Amino acid sequence: VPRNEIVGIDINDDWKAIVRQLTHSPHGRIVLYRDSLDDTISMLRVRETAWGPILHERPDGSGEALRWTAQLPGAIGLDLADMARAADLDDALRIADHAGIPAQNLLLADRHGRIAWRLIGARPDRAAACPPAGGAAAVPAQCAPWPIRSDASPALLDPANHRLWTANGRVLDGPALAVAGNGGYDLGARGRQIRDGLLARERFDEKDLLAIQLDDRALFLQRWWVLLRQVLEHSDDPGLKRLEAASRHWEGRASADAVSYRLARGFRGMVLERVSAGLLAPARQRLGDQYLEPRLAQFEGVLWPLVSQRPAHLLPPPYASWDALLADAARGLDADLAAQGPPLAERSWGERNTAAICHxxxxxxxxxxxxxxxxxxxxxxxxxxxxxxxxxxxxxxxxxxxxxxxxxxxxxxxxxxxxxxxxxxxxxxxxxxxxxGTPTPFLPGTTVHTLRLLPTRE
Known part of the structure; x- marks a missing residue:
């Protein structure tokens, strides 16, 4: 190993010094030692590419490199603070062009009644011929490595229906989606309820819009409750009688005292677990210890058609039928709740969804x-x-x-x-x-205490 590729890190050194050495080293080989090189612990090998360090090696010999926008020059800045002095929508959009923050949805409104949405923050500036991902060897030379930019982001100004919403869902399509990339979008159920609430009337006051934020109707899970009831009502399994009795009344909301909501939600989770395990089993078997469970926020788009249409060729093993899989999921839910003690009729959503908000x-x-x-x-x-x-x-x-x-x-x-x-x-x-959900005023009330920051007196 060439000596210019070796960096020594004393693990007993100051942490800031360690970070400084890692930042400015070639990162080829890093010797970890304690106090002196005679007490070497191990050697850390970090493979570098033009894109960044290799994080993961694939079974075929290729690798995945980290090119994180936040680590690149120009990605971080304090320009967003200038929003406090923005005079109108156009002024705010100009400030957003230079805001050095992580990529976010930005929603704007001014006192003249104008509204806008746009992406804010630095993003990869890929040319049309540059793919969003892939091994470095498969990327055209003119694309490696691509720069970043924070201006000319996808935007929507003054929409004709005078409504904007995001809800962490996918808000782009076509060429604009190619610019933004996959940000790990949420399922669209929450966004749909917000959209429908905003389109339900022409005029709103503050309490009307707060009511949309407090909407806890369980529209998404209603069909899962119906499916659970079908499974329970057609089952001869005596072990499922408790579930059948506890789930008869559908509250229609994720209220703190709702029992059926909790059961429907738990049932969907059990079904999802079994179906995803079956579909992903070949990947898990082929990759072994290198298998990483993907985040499948959009899996409902696969899961519900499967349990509705029940194609035999996609039935996960070891089940003999889709009915058997669904009944097993219900038994899994019953066993999970029974292990925790109280009767099912007392297993409210509030018991499961208990605040744990701590300093x-x-x-x-x-x-x-x-x-x-x-x-x-x-x-x-x-x-x-x-x-x-x-x-x-x-x-x-x-x-x-x-x-x-x-x-x-x-x-x-x-x-x-x-x-x-x-x-x-x-x-x-x-x-x-x-x-x-009690309305509280946006502006401060009468001053009770005043905190003054004063210079030190010498």
Missing amino acids: PVSRALPAVARRWLCMPADGLPGDRDMPRVQGPAFGASQRMVVSPGHEADGIIQMPGGQSGHPLSPFWGAGHQDWVN
């Missing part, structure tokens, strides 16, 4: 002290595939409704309260309003 410092504390740094463990309504998106430690970071120029009528709700300091009297203030 980051709580992770370093013993369990007995941790609860003092957490919000109350309330059973929460809502779920991922509906506008009221919230889980134990996941969900919308805030709910806000405000019309430019009418801020006094605005509404804001925050799950973490107003202060991040556990000893502050405002620790958790407003959290219960977020739990209950």
